[in-house]
Amino acid sequence: MVYPTHHKRIVEDLMGGKFILSNEDHYNSLKENDKFYQEFFKLSFDLELVIKPEFSYLLSKESQENFSRDVSIFVAILCYELDKDGQNFMEMLDYHEFNYEEIDRYFENSSFIDLIENNKTLKDQDSRRTLINGMARRNIVHKSFEDRFVFTQAHRVFIEFAKELAMRKMAVSQPEATNEN
């Protein structure tokens, strides 16, 4: 049997919990062989493959995954603080190059300080560096220098998550209005 090009890299990256981004060589091969890979991951590992126009990743069966929770808290606090600072947080996530000092300033002055201090991946500068390095390994951020990074398109997973959560809460809070819409 002939496997698609970059097969090994595709499987290794996805099974390593990495996002494959649309600007990477093996993304095209993955997208061209969409059906094959959907079936491959389902039959081999019982995992669901998500292919979006900008990135691709595997869904976990484990609902209590700490890394995802920690990144969600990180992104949520960052967006809240950016907005408080008068910034357009969506533009910042799309285009801004963050540096560690800036991140530390936002987190250390945040009113979510109790939450931050009680989360072992966010509680201090070193923990946050480790989390950002973990995000870089998964392609959620790209480290441009040792102390600088930009978010990749993979951050949209967390944005979508926030949107869906808001919709669900709003549906509970104003069921009639939502039904009318």
Added chain:
Amino acid sequence: MIKAEPRTILNFLHTYFDVVRDLFEFQSHDGLISKEAFDMIVKKHGQQNIVGKLKEYRIVRNIGSDYEMRDVYFKMMEFLLFEFKPLLPETIEKYKGAISELYMKIRLGENHDREILQERIKNISHQIREFVDLVERNAFRLLSETRDLKSNIERVEYRDKVHKASFWIEYYILPLNKILDVNHSESVTNKLVEVSEYANRKRLDFGDETIRTEFEKLYSQLIQTNQDLLRQSKILTNELLPLLERIRTESLILTGFIEFLRHPYRTQTPPLLKGSRTMVYAKDMLFKVKEFFEQFENQESVYYEESDAQFDKWIFDRDLFKTQLNAELPVKDFFGWCSQMLLKEFPNIETEKFFAITGLLFDEDLNVEFPKKDERTIIETLNSRINLPKIKIETPAKI
């Protein structure tokens, strides 16, 4: 006087927590628990039989035909559920009077009765603790209210949002800011700084040691208090005062994030695959280490019986061999020399004895020279054949 043990009351609260929470929530909303509401709540939980215990443990008391949760339980529930009622800053400001008065009395009564001075210091410390606690609870509640406004999950009109925000700013946020503003001469924080400076002086120069210790404790408390108040003041300045400006913009994404941050550990986050990492140690390392240590957990007694049989007791005499080596320097093949020394004394070479002598090589006094070519020597012991390099020991250079 309550007959029940404290632990029994706590067990009761644990068992009937849902009833107590409903009573608390009703009182938070209405200020009092009407008889109808009280009966309805206990009936809803099917616990009509606990009414007597609720009174006996002094959790609720009668107000006419209605009920009220006692303050200590009400505050505990507020704390446990993190649902604080916003207090009007006037309620908090009263601490300024209490703290100022105690401070004045402490200063004026420095040279009077020692015991009353000690009591006053303890009292001012208690007042400060209560004050900080109230400020923190109020700031927390205000933050929660303002985040609600920003999140706007109910999607109220902008005009209504501005109305609400103005209300919070005018009656709660601005007055609280005044209380916390250290640069304002009339603020409580300013008074606390003054008390802190005074306590700092007195912890060093007060004549009586017991009182000095009390001042020391007060000073330590005030350092922490001032830091906590500064943090609250920062939150007010950065987050609450610019509320009107902040609620201008609205975003569904931010609403989602704010709602998520309310209960981040109770909300299901995107299900990302946990990457498997190759470890430098074996996967079953933990079990192997456990197994290794488990063998020492139950040690059986071991009996040792001395044997009369003769055995070879050879002890390596380092000094003797070193003297001989020094006498024969330079030695062209150190390991060969070791084997010769043993053969002088024994018919065969035992590996253990051979390695004991080779230990001389680590002596720092020896001038060791390694071969430039691959010159080897083979030593045959009773159970091994050892292939070793020819190491030369030179005569030490004379200085």
